């Protein structure tokens with residue numbers, strides 16, 4: 001059983017691999033296939049983009065593919081950066097650039113509430129797909145805290161931990177995070193997912 005992780009994001013890949021390590025599947029990623037065309041992430045929702053990435057990779061590579069589309073939704077910014085989270089500060093923005101921009105935009109804002117959201121899509125070459133979702137709520141800090149994780153983790157304060165996501169281990173974060181919750185559902189349903197793959201994409 002091979003599933004291709006349709007992502008080039010190293011932080012996501014690390015977390016997803018860890019959470020699915022006990023299952024009888026071989027998780028490949030896009031780097032195992034050399035150069036393939038980039039899919040345009042121009043959807044309006046996490047759902048749209050997750051489906052696009054998974055369906056595209058499955059069609060191009062001929063394997064079942066799993067994608068993650070995720071991002072940070074900030075109340076005081078009307079839901080931004082949302083689906084633009086990876087490129088908030090520009091096309092070639094680094095995590096640090098995006099965090100700086102977020103802090104600038106949040107200057108003086110009283111309402112610091114925010115949520116991480118994640119949609120996982122599992123697609124096959126015909127375009128059929130399964131979808132899983134997760135969300136977690138927190139607050140945007142005034143300055144970065146911690147060195148772990150990736151993306152906006154140093155600015156995302158999780159009240160139940162009393163710490164940012166960058167101050168806890170990957171396992172602690174995954175227990176409560178948007179991605180962790182979506183993948184816990186994937187894990188619970190894994191037998192069904194394998195049956196679905198066998199029926200729809202017999203080897």
Ligand code: ITT
Nearest residue numbers: 007008009068069070071072085086150151152153
């Ligand atoms: P792929 O499309 O190749 O998977 P990407 O980084 O472009 O990688 P997205 O479009 O889904 O992925 O953007 C997700 C962005 O949201 C990511 O780059 C981070 O900035 C942020 N993000 C998502 N999950 C996060 C997490 O667990 N911790 C911190 N930031 C996260």
